[in-house]
Amino acid sequence: MSNQKNSKKFKIGKYESVAITLVIVMLFMIGYNSVKINAFSGGSTDNFIIPSVSASEIIPLGVPNIYGEELEISYNDVSPSDPRLADKTIEIMSNIDRSTTLEGDDLDRYIRIVTQISCEYCCGAESIIFNDGKSACGCAHSYAMRGLAKYLITEHGNEFTDDEILMELGKWKVLFFPGIHETKASVLKSKGIDTGYISLTSNQNRGIEKGQSSSSEMVGGC
Template sequence: MTLNTTRRLLRQTGALPTVLLGAAVLLAGLYILQTRTTSFGAFVRMAADGSFGAWSMAYAVGSTLLAVLVSLLFGLSLVQIAWFGHRHLLRRDGAISILSAAGGTLFAAFSMGCPACGAFLPDLVGFSNGLAALPLYGLELKALSVVLFGASVAYGMSKIGRILAEEPDDPRASAFASRASRTLQSRTAQRTALVSILIAILALNQLMIGRVAVALGASSPLMAMGDMLRVPEASAKTIIMPMPNSDGKTTSLKGMPTITEVPAEPKSGTMAERGMHVMIAKGTPFYAPKGISFDTPVEALDAWGSYQNLELTSPEMQRFQMLTNMLTCNFCCGSPTGVTMNSNCGCAHAQAARGFFRYMLKTYGEAYSNDELIGEAYRWQAVWYPAGVVEDYFLATGRGNVIGHTTHGGAGSDGMHGLTQGTQTNTRIAPR
């Protein structure tokens, strides 16, 4: 009965286009969420390389097929909801379809991402390690979405089948197309608004760097501006950053040369402010094109990313590959004992770093060493992940107990790059 009802429903004017358009809308939304942390090409490459475990490729194929199936079931749910609405039965018979569709969409959205690079929505709400924390890396969420959508569609079709059996020649069926079109437009607008809200939240998180000062101990966001008014005693072109160990899975904190010169750590202000003062650069560097500035990290993220397809000569490409295999993605992906190299990461920050490398190699290739370019690339990581880089700085300088330390990609099984929190060690890096 359900199959016959489905065929009969899809034969009504406008039903099949509604299914396909609804599926396309949801699939596009899921794709956008996926690309917030990795590109589809990088996702496929990591699956082929076995980055997702023993069943890496099977996971990638299964994840993609489930996303397509969820989208098609979503389209069918839209047709059912529109049908119930047209018959003025939405509250009575369509409520379950609406609730199941909402739940299925939510679980599908939270399942989108990459086990290695992270997932946008789980990370946004503070779900530690994102999809990597789940046994099946998010496949269980997609499966739950299929169950919810499938149950919703089956229930709706049974209801519609009984109604159609009683009214096989409904004269109002010709009005379905306009009703379905209006419903689809409304649903599309709602999902566009949702994506816009999520993007706005991410932008706000990136823009309000001053709030990090509060979280790290400053009394107000305005105190973060105090660094701009201080007269430093010295300055330096170095930065403390994680560099990959020989095992290729963990990192150690090391001092690396940079292009941008920053003030030395001041002797006044809170400890948190002092760490931000020395790790987070300010102003517009001379080499930056189109006014890219450390002071506008979100705009800089997008601008640097636009250079990632810049063509390089063969020698420049060799240097580029070396640089992207030395710079690690620490705060958005990977695990403490499984760091992700920039070359394998598809998140927006990794893409921006690759754009930075390509631009610098093409424009200033002969002027700076690989170490200087890696260190300068981390200057930009610092404005995108201020809390993490400040925590690493204090850990490296023997002051890890000042604000604590959160483990991240490549930090080692102890979560602290092999250093002991709050103790002075022979291996620690002295503050400047």
């Protein structure tokens, strides 16, 4: 009789052990899925390890296609290692903004493209131009991006699409703020969002990197 009681107690213990194990497994799965959903569905990334993106993945190199040789500028000319050359390159593009006035279809196209990008790390304007095409930000970076946009529209309007012009502006913006854009690219990557130049630098994902520590390194003056 005592053997039967002991056997019964032993069986109950086994069932309890299995139940506890199942509960632990379920809690682990719930926690794991919660982290995945939080990280990849737009939740906060404060407690999530952000996959790093190296500078080599986003920094453009060499002479820009078509306009680089004409303006005698290279992506390599804008870097923290040579501030004078960087300022000279920025000034070349800035002078185009100062000396070029757009009208008609060119102005409409300019507004359509350039209102999509800002220099938010220098000024708080929604974009580097107002909706009428006038300058909205007075920093050197904004002058350079506006000047390049005007040049590509007036000199190579049939060779560059709107998105391609916006991408070129974005490449230079990355060069102006390399550290911040490395961080932003990492955040975009962690959320499964494209890290191409339009996604990375236009107003499309503006501010998505807020809350993450990043280098405040800037090339060129505000």
